[in-house]
Amino acid sequence: MIGTGYVGLTTGACLASLGHSVVCADADPHKVERLREARVDILEPGLPETVRDALDAALLDFTGDTAAAVAEAGVVFLCLPTPMGAGGAADLAAVEAVAAQIREELPPGCVVVNKSTVPVGTSERVATLLGRDDVAVVSNPEFLREGRAVHDFLHPDRIVIGAADRDAARRVADLYAGLDAPLVLTDPASAELTKYAANFFLAMKLSFANNLATVCERLSLAMTIVADITTPRERGRYQGYFMAVFGGASIVGPLVGGAFADRAELLGIAGWRWIFLINVPLAAAAAVAITRVLRFPHRRAPSPVGRRRMG
Ligand SMILES: NC(=O)c1ccc[n+]([C@@H]2O[C@H](COP(=O)([O-])OP(=O)(O)OC[C@H]3O[C@@H](n4cnc5c(N)ncnc54)[C@H](O)[C@@H]3O)[C@@H](O)[C@H]2O)c1
Structure with missing residues (x-):
């Protein structure tokens, strides 16, 4: 596991808890020492215990030496930061630097898995930088939420694996064998796009739920x-969206000004960022329009949640 932030530490500790x-x-040597x-140092329920149990079981170790960490690995996960860079595009500097750093060190037949949002x-691009015919590169986007990272890792609603090589996909899928979740096997580009698309969709739902x-x-x-009746398949979920705020730079940044918009426009889909900028207010406007179209009278004093006035 390269990178021990929210994604890398959670993934590493949880995979160790599954027996790997x-x-x-x-x-960061200070982080490694600690x-x-x-x-x-991050506030994640269950994470300190999972880390401690895995250390005690000798299934987890930490190092500042990236080259040494991959030297005997069967699978290498890249869990590196991909912040919004100049002009809005994702800054892939850490991913590219690590790819160059490990290219000579990877054992033959190793699988490199990209878990960063890219x-x-x-x-x-990573496969080109590695320049190794004997190493497969797989996309395995992460959908965990901060504050529920361990729970989300152990109870995912889907595991997405994008690979050109079926054997490499199967080897990554086997790591998750202990989890009860639908497995989606697809190509790398589709897997990469699903992460941005999921963030976009979530942003619109949050906006709609708050305005509703x-x-x-x-x-x-x-x-x-009202929300449960409107969208029965999402029953109960709007309670989670309601009052939630966008997940900061990780959701809005890549969508509005960042990698998703940037990539779409590179592909000739001009105006993508405007689609987002228009869609969120549209979701809000749709909620407001419900009252206008139906000409509900404005009521000043709200009654407690769960009670509905009639007449
Ligand atoms: N945080 C989330 O909720 C979340 C959820 C899904 C996906 N993601 C994506 O996962 C990726 C990682 O996110 P994160 O929140 O874990 O980031 P983070 O900033 O918490 O952690 C990144 C770690 O990588 C280390 N690092 C940086 N450069 C390195 C290098 N060259 N070699 C070794 N280590 C290096 C840093 O010291 C840090 O510990 C990002 O692309 C992010 O968008 C994050």
């Missing part, structure tokens, strides 16, 4: 009941 032997490498003593085409809640409050209606 994991070595986590990080460029993690060796099971001192976890633009379409990054798997190909405002309308319901004005009408003294229970938003959760």
Whole structure:
């Protein structure tokens, strides 16, 4: 595991809890020292315990030496930061630097898995940088939420693996064998796109849910009941979206100004960022329009959630 942030540490510790032997490498020596003593600096329920149990079972180790970490690995995960760079595109500097750093060290037959959120085409780019015919590159985007990282890793609603090589895909899938989740096998580009598309879709749902809640409050209606009736397949989920805020740079940045928009425009799909900028207000406007179209009277004093006035 290269990179021991939210994604790398959670993935490493949880894979170790499933019985795999994991070595986590990080460029930050202070972090490595602390993690060796099971001192976890990020607030994730269950993560310190998972790290400690895996250390005690000798299934998890930490190092500052990336080359040494991959020397005997069967599968190498890249869990590196991909912040918004100049002009809005994803900054792949860390991914590219590590690919160059490990290219000579990877054992023959090794699989490199990209778990970072990256633009379409990054798997190909990493494969080119590695320049190794005997090493497969696979995309395995991560959908965990901060604050629920361990739970989301152990109970995912899908595991997406994008690979050109079926054997490499199967080897990555086998790592998750202990988890009960649908496995989606696809090509690398589709896997990469799903992560951005999922963030985009979530951003629109959050915006719609919050605006629907405002309308319901004005009408003294229970938003959760209205939402469940409107979208029965999402029953209960809007309670989670309601009052939630966009996940900061990781959701809005890549969508509005960043990698997703940037990539779409490179592909000649001009105006992608405008699609996002228009869609979120549209989702909000749709909620507001419900009241206007139906000409509901404006009610000043909202009644408690769950009670609906009649008449
Ligand atoms: N945080 C989330 O909720 C989340 C969810 C899904 C996907 N992602 C994506 O996963 C990727 C990683 O996110 P994160 O939140 O874990 O990042 P993070 O910043 O928490 O952790 C990244 C780690 O990589 C290390 N690092 C940086 N450069 C390195 C190098 N050259 N060699 C070794 N280690 C290096 C850093 O020291 C840090 O510990 C990003 O692409 C992010 O968009 C994040």
